[in-house]
Amino acid sequence: xxxxxxxxxxxxxxxxxxxxxxxxxxxxxxxxxxxxxxxxxxxxxxxxxxxxxxxxxxxxxxxxxxxxxxxxxxxxxxxxxxxxxxxxxxxxxxxxxxxxxxxxxxxxxxxxxxxxxxxxxxxxxxxxxxxxxxxxxxxxxxxxxxxxxxxxxxxxxxxxxxxxxxxxxxxxxxxxxxxxxxxxxxxxxxxxxxxxxxxxxxxxxxxxxxxxxxx
Amino acid sequence: xxxxxxxxxxxxxxxxxxxxxxxxxxxxxxxxxxxxxxxxxxxxxxxxxxxxxxxxxxxxxxxxxxxxxxxxxxxxxxxxxxxxxxxxxxxxxxxxxxxxxxxxxxxxxxxxxxxxxxxxxxxxxxxxxxxxxxxxxxxxxxxxxxxxxxxxxxxxxxxxxxxxxxxxxxxxxxxxxxxxxxxxxxxxxxxxxxxxxxxxxxxxxxxxxxxxxxx
Numbered sequence: 222x223x224x225x226x227x228x229x230x231x232x233x234x235x236x237x238x239x240x241x242x243x244x245x246x247x248x249x250x251x252x253x254x255x256x257x258x259x260x261x262x263x264x265x266x267x268x269x270x271x272x273x274x275x276x277x278x279x280x281x282x283x284x285x286x287x288x289x290x291x292x293x294x295x296x297x298x299x300x301x302x303x304x305x306x307x308x309x310x311x312x313x314x315x316x317x318x319x320x321x322x323x324x325x326x327x328x329x330x331x332x333x334x335x336x337x338x339x340x341x342x343x344x345x346x347x348x349x350x351x352x353x354x355x356x357x358x359x360x361x362x363x364x365x366x367x368x369x370x371x372x373x374x375x376x377x378x379x380x381x382x383x384x385x386x387x388x389x390x391x392x393x394x395x396x397x398x399x400x401x402x403x404x405x406x407x408x409x410x411x412x413x414x415x416x417x418x419x420x421x422x423x424x425x426x427x428x429x430x431x432x433x434x435x436x
Numbered sequence: 437x438x439x440x441x442x443x444x445x446x447x448x449x450x451x452x453x454x455x456x457x458x459x460x461x462x463x464x465x466x467x468x469x470x471x472x473x474x475x476x477x478x479x480x481x482x483x484x485x486x487x488x489x490x491x492x493x494x495x496x497x498x499x500x501x502x503x504x505x506x507x508x509x510x511x512x513x514x515x516x517x518x519x520x521x522x523x524x525x526x527x528x529x530x531x532x533x534x535x536x537x538x539x540x541x542x543x544x545x546x547x548x549x550x551x552x553x554x555x556x557x558x559x560x561x562x563x564x565x566x567x568x569x570x571x572x573x574x575x576x577x578x579x580x581x582x583x584x585x586x587x588x589x590x591x592x593x594x595x596x597x598x599x600x601x602x603x604x605x606x607x608x609x610x611x612x613x614x615x616x617x618x619x620x621x622x623x624x625x626x627x628x629x630x631x632x633x634x635x636x637x638x639x640x641x642x643x644x645x646x647x648x649x650x651x
Binding site for chain 2: 232265266269270272273276277298299300303304307310334339340341342345349350351352354355357358359361362364365366367373374376377378380381382383384385386387388389391393404405407408409411412413414415416417418419420421422423424425426427428429430431432433
């Protein structure tokens with residue numbers, strides 16, 4: 222298909238597609254003349270992924286490029302590619318230094334992973350952005366005057382474990398390894414606002430059940 | 437306590453506290469002389485909440501001020517104050533207009549709320565930022581080439597319903613209505629990165645179980 226059709230089918234303007242091409246977030250089309258290029262279904266899929274990362278996930282272009290590079294890295298086996306791609310997803314900025322609160326947060330995170338039985342997460346530990354994001358979140362709770370212990374976090378970890386089964390089932394429904402890696406990244410990012418909005422709605426519901434006047 | 441002690445106990449610099457005072461995110465201290473003011477435990481709690489909203493939640497000052505105003509509004513009953521405060525929490529910016537994808541997303545959201553039995557959410561519907569955030573997230577999935585139906589969203593809604601029970605139990609553990617409203621807002625915001633990081637860790641775990649080489 223031509224650029225105009227790629228734009229039409231993806232809902233991304235031609236100006237934005239040209240920007241993504243310049244930024245190497247999208248591979249060049251197949252040249253058919255000096256002024257025209259052809260794009261295929263792979264370009265469309267990749268464009269949708271880039272759009273999900275940048276427009277929905279709010280990811281900076283440089284980070285999106287790293288995620289795409291991990292998606293494309295044929296040298297890794299399937300699990301490694303899945304891992305590397307989700308791995309490259311951004312997390313909260315590193316704290317300037319670590320203090321006693323950060324150290325305590327890491328210990329809380331470690332005990333939680335041990336209690337829930339996530340041996341892979343325990344091995345990878347501090348190297349994983351998701352682990353650091355968890356430790357930072359636990360430290361944030363503590364600094365805001367709401368310290369938590371591993372016991373209080375267990376319901377969240379159990380819910381996450383259930384959802385991961387749902388997430389991976391959706392990923393496995395895609396046929397090729399490349400599609401699966403793309404889907405893993407896109408679904409991880411795209412379901413985050415789904416989950417957060419549902420939690421707020423559920424809180425309103427539960428609050429109404431407990432404190433509402435029953436009208 | 438004096439400003440220096442408030443800074444020490446909250447971990448927020450005196451310059452930032454003065455900025456929050458100017459921005460009316462924090463009530464003035466009790467004047468004890470022309471140059472000094474006293475702060476109490478209420479100031480410390482409020483400061484921790486403001487910090488949670490702005491530094492952890494990444495909320496703009498103007499939005500934080502709205503949330504704080506809702507927390508402080510004595511004219512509302514307890515459920516309304518809880519609702520209004522969580523209500524004022526920010527969501528994704530409004531789309532410029534609505535198209536067929538947005539309309540379909542709202543129908544998907546409505547069927548989901550009906551299926552899970554959230555009657556309060558159904559009544560409030562479009563007036564709730566959380567509902568609009570959900571509809572936008574569903575539209576985003578569709579535009580990224582991963583359309584979903586209510587059935588696929590049910591596991592996420594069920595997990596959210598379970599977590600809301602945990603969340604409200606934590607809120608009810610606080611004694612006064614004012615502390616409960618503050619805790620509802622703070623815990624909603626502060627547990628969001630906890631939940632997202634745990635989901636990513638759980639995905640890595642599940643992916644390793646399914647595709648890892650078993651080392």
